Amino acid sequence: GQSLEQPSEVTAVEGAIVQINCTYQTSGFYGLSWYQQHDGGAPTFLSYNALDGLEETGRFSSFLSRSDSYGYLLLQELQMKDSASYFCAVRGGYNFNKFYFGSGTKLNVKP
Amino acid sequence: NAGVTQTPKFQVLKTGQSMTLQCAQDMNHEYMSWYRQDPGMGLRLIHYSVGAGITDQGEVPNGYNVSRSTTEDFPLRLLSAAPSQTSVYFCASSPDRANEKLFFGSGTQLSVL
Numbered sequence: 550g551q552s553l554e555q556p557s558e559v560t561a562v563e564g565a566i567v568q569i570n571c572t573y574q575t576s577g578f579y580g581l582s583w584y585q586q587h588d589g590g591a592p593t594f595l596s597y598n599a600l601d602g603l604e605e606t607g608r609f610s611s612f613l614s615r616s617d618s619y620g621y622l623l624l625q626e627l628q629m630k631d632s633a634s635y636f637c638a639v640r641g642g643y644n645f646n647k648f649y650f651g652s653g654t655k656l657n658v659k660p
Numbered sequence: 661n662a663g664v665t666q667t668p669k670f671q672v673l674k675t676g677q678s679m680t681l682q683c684a685q686d687m688n689h690e691y692m693s694w695y696r697q698d699p700g701m702g703l704r705l706i707h708y709s710v711g712a713g714i715t716d717q718g719e720v721p722n723g724y725n726v727s728r729s730t731t732e733d734f735p736l737r738l739l740s741a742a743p744s745q746t747s748v749y750f751c752a753s754s755p756d757r758a759n760e761k762l763f764f765g766s767g768t769q770l771s772v773l
Contacts, residue, residue, distance in 0.1 A: 557700070582760050591750060591764040592703070599760075636702055646710055646757050647718055648693065652702040 551575045551641045553651035560657040561627055569622045569654045571637035577645060581613050581620040582638045586653070592636060595622070624656070632658045662686050666751050666765035673741040673772045681736040681768050683751030689763070691754040692734040696720065696747040697767075703750065709734055710757045741772045 580599035584592040598613035693708035705718030
């Protein structure tokens with residue numbers, strides 16, 4: 550089966566750096582994705598890591614360690630608009646056609 | 661560019677009623693899927709399709725049916741609504757089964773009384 554574990558909630562102040570961790574257990578693995586969801590909104594794709602290492606996209610970076618079954622999303626120079634829930638996701642199933650999501654981490658950014 | 665369009669945005673049903681949630685995409689995506697989102701449980705896959713005429717079950721398929729007669733449309737049918745189906749439903753699409761990026765619709769908030 551597939552399981553993804555994330556912290557339920559993280560709080561940080563504006564301008565700071567925050568890291569959201571994700572550990573996963575899957576029967577097969579292509580890569581780890583991250584999605585952002587504001588309250589009342591739809592999830593939107595942020596990043597994808599297929600290989601070990603860090604991928605940077607502006608203020609957001611995502612890291613993957615396949616040997617540790619672990620990844621994280623790093624948000625720098627936090628802004629109030631970054632307050633949202635963040636989900637990690639993997640693709641799995643017997644034919645790798647199913648997406649599995651973590652339960653999400655709610656990020657609260659305070660002034 | 662509309663992307664993924666879901667209707668309705670809100671719906672209230674009585675136990676035992678049936679209804680169809682509509683999902684359409686205008687990006688010519690092969691892969692389409694339905695998720696439900698409950699508080700504290702993230703997104704769970706209900707059904708998915710890798711192309712017209714091809715559908716398969718996800719993690720939580722019971723009580724739901726789907727069909728994919730065209731590339732654009734992927735409706736989700738609730739056969740006999742139950743209070744346990746109260747949730748927010750999202751439709752998502754991807755260019756093909758090998759693409760990791762999902763494009764989500766705006767969601768349908770469903771309450772079953």
